[in-house]
Amino acid sequence: MRHVADGARVGAAVTLGTVTALLEAAYLLLALPFLGNPNVAAGAVRLAALEARRLHLDPALLRLAPDLEEGDGPDGGRALRYLAARVPVGVLGGLVLTLLVYGVGMAALLGRAWLTGGAFDGMTPTVPLVSYFVLAGVVALFLVLSGVAGVYALERRLARRLLAPDPTEALHRRIAELAESRAGIVTAVDAERRRIERDLHDGLQQRLVALSMLIGRSRRGRPELLEAAHEEAQHALAELREVAWRVYPSGLDSLGLGEALAGVAERSGVPVQVTCELPERPPMAVETAAYFVVCEAVTNAAKHSGAGLITVDVRRCGTMVVVRVRDDGAGGANASGGGLSGLARRVAALDGGFEVDSPVGGPTTIVAELPCG
Amino acid sequence: MRVILAEDSTLLREGLVRLLLEEGHEVPAAVGDAAALLDAVAAHEPDIVVVDVRMPPTHTDEGLRAALEIRRRRPAIRVLVLSQYVERRYATELMSGDVEGVGYLLKDRVAQVADFLDALERVGAGGAAFDPEVVRQLLARTSHADPLARLTPREREVLERMAQGLTNASIAQALHVSQSAVEKHVNALFDKLELSHTAGYSRRVLAVLRYLES
Numbered sequence: 025m026r027h028v029a030d031g032a033r034v035g036a037a038v039t040l041g042t043v044t045a046l047l048e049a050a051y052l053l054l055a056l057p058f059l060g061n062p063n064v065a066a067g068a069v070r071l072a073a074l075e076a077r078r079l080h081l082d083p084a085l086l087r088l089a090p091d092l093e094e095g096d097g098p099d100g101g102r103a104l105r106y107l108a109a110r111v112p113v114g115v116l117g118g119l120v121l122t123l124l125v126y127g128v129g130m131a132a133l134l135g136r137a138w139l140t141g142g143a144f145d146g147m148t149p150t151v152p153l154v155s156y157f158v159l160a161g162v163v164a165l166f167l168v169l170s171g172v173a174g175v176y177a178l179e180r181r182l183a184r185r186l187l188a189p190d191p192t193e194a195l196h197r198r199i200a201e202l203a204e205s206r207a208g209i210v211t212a213v214d215a216e217r218r219r220i221e222r223d224l225h226d227g228l229q230q231r232l233v234a235l236s237m238l239i240g241r242s243r244r245g246r247p248e249l250l251e252a253a254h255e256e257a258q259h260a261l262a263e264l265r266e267v268a269w270r271v272y273p274s275g276l277d278s279l280g281l282g283e284a285l286a287g288v289a290e291r292s293g294v295p296v297q298v299t300c301e302l303p304e305r306p307p308m309a310v311e312t313a314a315y316f317v318v319c320e321a322v323t324n325a326a327k328h329s330g331a332g333l334i335t336v337d338v339r340r341c342g343t344m345v346v347v348r349v350r351d352d353g354a355g356g357a358n359a360s361g362g363g364l365s366g367l368a369r370r371v372a373a374l375d376g377g378f379e380v381d382s383p384v385g386g387p388t389t390i391v392a393e394l395p396c397g
Numbered sequence: 398m399r400v401i402l403a404e405d406s407t408l409l410r411e412g413l414v415r416l417l418l419e420e421g422h423e424v425p426a427a428v429g430d431a432a433a434l435l436d437a438v439a440a441h442e443p444d445i446v447v448v449d450v451r452m453p454p455t456h457t458d459e460g461l462r463a464a465l466e467i468r469r470r471r472p473a474i475r476v477l478v479l480s481q482y483v484e485r486r487y488a489t490e491l492m493s494g495d496v497e498g499v500g501y502l503l504k505d506r507v508a509q510v511a512d513f514l515d516a517l518e519r520v521g522a523g524g525a526a527f528d529p530e531v532v533r534q535l536l537a538r539t540s541h542a543d544p545l546a547r548l549t550p551r552e553r554e555v556l557e558r559m560a561q562g563l564t565n566a567s568i569a570q571a572l573h574v575s576q577s578a579v580e581k582h583v584n585a586l587f588d589k590l591e592l593s594h595t596a597g598y599s600r601r602v603l604a605v606l607r608y609l610e611s
Contacts, residue, residue: 222456225481230406233508237412240510241419 031169034176037078038117041179044075045114048107055104065100072103072187075110079180086187106186113178120171127168131161208369215366223267231260273315281311285336288319292334294326294351300338306345310394313370314338314347317392320363321349329353329388340396344376347392355386367392398521401443402427403434403460404479405452413447413507420514429453431463438467438474445475445521449504450487461487468499475520479504483534488527492606500526500562516562525562525602532560532606547589555582560605 048071055064073083134157137144147153235256242249268274276284282300289296305311318336325331331353338347357364359380371378371392382388400422404410407429414427426437430453438446446467448460464476468491475498480487488501500520506528507513516526536545536557548556551572558568565583569576590605 226406226451226456229481229504230409233504234406234408234412236508237409237416237510240508241416244419244510246419 035121035172037080038172038175038179039121040078041075041110041114041175042118042121044071044078045111045118048114049111052104052108052111059104062100065104068100068103068107072106072183075106075179076183076187079176079183081180081183086183102187106183109186110179110182113175113182117172117175117179120168120175124165124168124172127161127164205369205372205375209373212366212369212373220267220271223270228260228263228267231256231263235260276311276315277308280305281314281338284315285318285338288315288322289336292322292326294322294331294334296322296334296336298336298338300336302338302340302345306340306394306396309374310345310396313374313376313394314345314392316370317347317367317390318349320367321351321390324357324363325349325351325353325388328357329355329386331386331388341393343396345394345396347390347394349390350387352387354384355382355388356384357382357388357390364390398444398517399423399425399441400517401425401434401437401441401446403429403431403437403446403452403463404449405429406449409507416510416514431459434460434463435466438471443474445477445498445517447477447479447517450478450480450484458487461490465490474498475523476500477502477517477520477526479507483528483531485534488531488606497525498523501531502526502528503530519562524564527561527602527606529557529561532557536560545590548586552582552586552589555579556586556605559583560602562602 051067051071055061055067058064072086076083076086134144138149138154235253238249238253238256242253273284273287275287281302282298285298285300289298306314318338322334322336325334329351331351334349334351336347336349338345340346357380359365359368359382364380367390368378371394375395377391377393379391380388381391400417402410402413402417402424404413404427410427410429414424417424425441425443428434428437434446434448437443446464448464450458450460452459461478461480464478467474468476476491477500478487478491479502481504483503491499491501498520500516502513502516506516519526536553545553545556554572555568558571563571565576565579569579572579
């Protein structure tokens with residue numbers, strides 16, 4: 025039964041293909057003088073998408089769906105070439121179908137004449153004649169049906185061949201993507217290092233110089249300053265701890281992401297609400313990236329947005345760890361700013377997705393999707 | 398002396414102010430950025446300004462720019478620049494222009510209170526003070542083709558201290574030799590470096606350092 029339904033579907037597709045082939049031939053002839061016109065190309069893309077649907081192919085896979093990404097959009101020239109190539113195949117389908125209709129019609133006439141006891145074309149139903157016609161009819165029917173199926177298969181192959189992205193091209197695109205994310209990661213690492221240098225020089229070094237000065241002054245006849253110097257040494261140690269933690273949160277390894285994020289919430293000046301629901305520990309690289317995304321986003325929100333509450337939500341969705349940081353601040357965050365673009369690069373290096381949604385007036389939502397395995 | 402401080406770290410600024418007051422200097426103003434420094438200099442006419450190179454807003458070289466500005470507008474005011482690390486360009490920029498009373502110290506030098514105060518006094522008196530580390534790095538760049546390569550180790554020691562802005566008397570003290578011996582070394586190395594030896598003591602610092610820069 026299913027085969028009959030499939031057969032009917034294929035037959036319908038080929039029949040429709042004959043009609044569209046004629047329409048497309050007319051379209052191509054009319055459009056010939058205006059091939060450079062974008063509307064002609066857009067029309068061709070739309071026709072090619074219809075053909076893809078007729079052949080039960082996904083237009084998106086054939087890059088016919090209007091895509092927002094640069095260079096990923098449908099290619100009008102490609103669609104026009106495809107249409108030109110498929111018109112003859114469509115016509116061929118029409119001819120095969122004509123043969124089928126003719127054969128079936130003939131068989132019906134012959135059957136009716138013989139069944140009503142008449143003669144057909146001067147022939148009366150004798151055993152050899154009936155056997156001969158049945159045999160010839162079955163063979164002819166088989167050939168014609170194969171022809172219909174063949175035309176359908178040919179149509180599908182043609183569409184895939186002329187419309188689907190070339191694997192080499194896909195590889196080229198992937199290589200370009202990787203080169204870009206690699207360069208991005210280098211930039212991000214450099215920016216981190218600059219930040220660490222600043223942390224050391226503008227924080228810790230000042231404290232240590234101040235501490236040495238206190239000791240120096242106390243040696244020059246102010247022994248009571250030793251007390252202050254001792255206190256300053258404690259401050260310097262605390263500063264060192266913080267800088268080291270900012271360089272790499274060592275607790276992340278032992279405590280896991282949830283605990284480390286709770287630490288971020290504790291240290292933040294703005295209230296932070298953390299939900300971290302992960303069934304198992306994601307890979308180290310993912311944990312670290314997630315941690316830094318939250319860290320940077322929370323720091324940004326506390327510094328620039330004037331938010332009263334920041335909500336952090338980390339959960340597993342399929343093969344992805346999704347990190348969502350939302351604040352109720354003033355919005356207008358600049359995704360191309362230093363901190364956020366650094367995060368975007370870090371996430372891109374893991375083949376993840378990174379989105380910043382920050383309309384003026386808020387709220388700001390930052391979403392990072394990190395693939396695990 | 399009347400000292401104006403420009404340093405963005407509150408902690409260090411307060412410490413320095415206390416130190417200077419304890420040493421008997423006056424501190425009419427202590428500020429945290431370059432713009433405020435220029436205003437304070439205009440308002441108080443200090444003898445000397447002590448400037449941190451990195452200050453807000455960009456934390457690059459605002460302090461140095463301000464110091465150069467002050468030197469251009471009011472050559473009488475001495476300038477002592479504090480830097481996080483040795484930056485040859487800054488040293489060179491400070492030394493361009495034939496003026497005296499300039500110093501370039503590493504910030505860490507402040508921690509050695511006696512050295513810092515000593516350098517401050519030297520610059521305040523119209524001399525020069527260059528951080529030993531700055532001098533060491535400038536000297537380290539010399540190649541064998543360099544006339545410096547022809548100096549004896551003793552002459553090199555004398556040159557290094559000379560470049561820091563020390564007088565012959567202080568060099569003699571530091572190296573535990575007589576002052577006449579130092580003078581002999583100085584003349585010998587001036588000959589080797591083809592420098593005129595008629596210049597005053599801070600001019601000779603600039604001359605030596607410029608020579609090293611060339």
